[in-house]
Amino acid sequence: MSISFQNLGSSSGGNATLLLCRHDRTIHRFLLDAGLGPRTVAKRLKDCGHTEQRLDGIILTHADSDHMRATWRATLERRRIPVHVWEPHREEACRKGVPRSLARPHDGVFEPGDGVRVSCYRTPHDRTGSCALRIECGEVALGWATDLGHADDGLIDHLAGVDALGIESNYDPDLQSASQRPEMLIRRITGGRGHLSNQQCLDAVRRITGATLRSRALNVVCLLHLSRECNRPAIISELWSRSGGELVETLEISRPDGPGRLHGLRPHAPTATQAELFT
Numbered sequence: 266m267s268i269s270f271q272n273l274g275s276s277s278g279g280n281a282t283l284l285l286c287r288h289d290r291t292i293h294r295f296l297l298d299a300g301l302g303p304r305t306v307a308k309r310l311k312d313c314g315h316t317e318q319r320l321d322g323i324i325l326t327h328a329d330s331d332h333m334r335a336t337w338r339a340t341l342e343r344r345r346i347p348v349h350v351w352e353p354h355r356e357e358a359c360r361k362g363v364p365r366s367l368a369r370p371h372d373g374v375f376e377p378g379d380g381v382r383v384s385c386y387r388t389p390h391d392r393t394g395s396c397a398l399r400i401e402c403g404e405v406a407l408g409w410a411t412d413l414g415h416a417d418d419g420l421i422d423h424l425a426g427v428d429a430l431g432i433e434s435n436y437d438p439d440l441q442s443a444s445q446r447p448e449m450l451i452r453r454i455t456g457g458r459g460h461l462s463n464q465q466c467l468d469a470v471r472r473i474t475g476a477t478l479r480s481r482a483l484n485v486v487c488l489l490h491l492s493r494e495c496n497r498p499a500i501i502s503e504l505w506s507r508s509g510g511e512l513v514e515t516l517e518i519s520r521p522d523g524p525g526r527l528h529g530l531r532p533h534a535p536t537a538t539q540a541e542l543f544t
Contacts, residue, residue: 266380266403269529272431273309274301275489276521279331280411281306282431283315284324286402288380295377296323297398297409297431298332299348303340309524322369322377323348326411327395328357335362342367349377351385351396386423389414389458399423404532408432408473411489414458416469425476428530429485432470434518435460440495460490463501467509474512485528487517 269285279300286293294317296306307318323346325333333348341348342364350358352370359365369375373385373396380403385396390412397410397420408427410420424430441451441462453459461469470486488501498518505513517525 266405267529267531268400268402268405268407268428269527270297270407270429270431270487271313271527272487272489272517272519272525273306274521274523275411275519276491276493277331278493278521279305279334280490282409283310284400284407286378286381286400288378288402291379293321293378293381294319295321298326298411299323299337300329300331300334302334302336304336313524313527320344320346322346324377324383324398324400325350325354325358325396326398326409327351327390327393328354328361328363329412330361332412333358333361333363338362338364347377349375349383351387353393354396357393384423386420388412388420389417390460391453391458397423399427405530407530413461413469416461416465416472421469421472421476424473427473428483429487429528430470430473430483431487431489432466433461433490434463434466434488434496434501435490436462436492436495437497437500438462438464440497440500441492444495446494460492463496463504467504467512470512483512483515484530485517486512486515487519487525487528489519491519491521493521 267287271283273281280298281301282297284295284297347369348363349369355370382401384399387394395412400407406427408424408430411433
């Protein structure tokens, strides 16, 4: 059993990630969020060498328009693609283009395919929150957390022990303060119910790794949802180089206008200490 994922683009303009879960000989293909239109997704998949365009489902973190684009409606209906959405987000998702017959509401735990288990943790983002996802296939786990508001202890516990993590690193405070944005928008973003700053993101990743056994160290940290106006990849790289320690070796910074790398996750081989327990 294994998990592979490839971010296809991430920003306030749109978010989508290809997720592949292998169970026995079956590969399940999902999108994590559909905030990029179907033509854009198809082109980026093709450009990355993914000739198979089939999707077994879309898994939504929430239904904001940069995570569920209305232009998917016709494609969903034609290809009968189910959309897995947390029950409190169902009505908004349907307003955003999800056909009601294809909405698959869940209460926080669901199985979108054989051997694939997804559990959700509600984050304090805006009025209706977002779902931080823990996606498990056999012994492999991927954490996906965007539009967080803030990283509380429940979120840290939810994501402890994952093999890879996608997490938002939305803004630099200095750029946010110097922007020409309305004060109300700045307060919304930075007030604990909007997004994580770069430092808050790094602090959250440290706490997640601190809650994780050393034998389950993170393989990949993919930073998501960078503000085009109030963030810069160079600022993030400098912060992580200065304060991230060995975590900097795991880092990928997502792009708003193109895909990142394809990451493959497989079960960990037991360490010597673990092996001794079974001898």
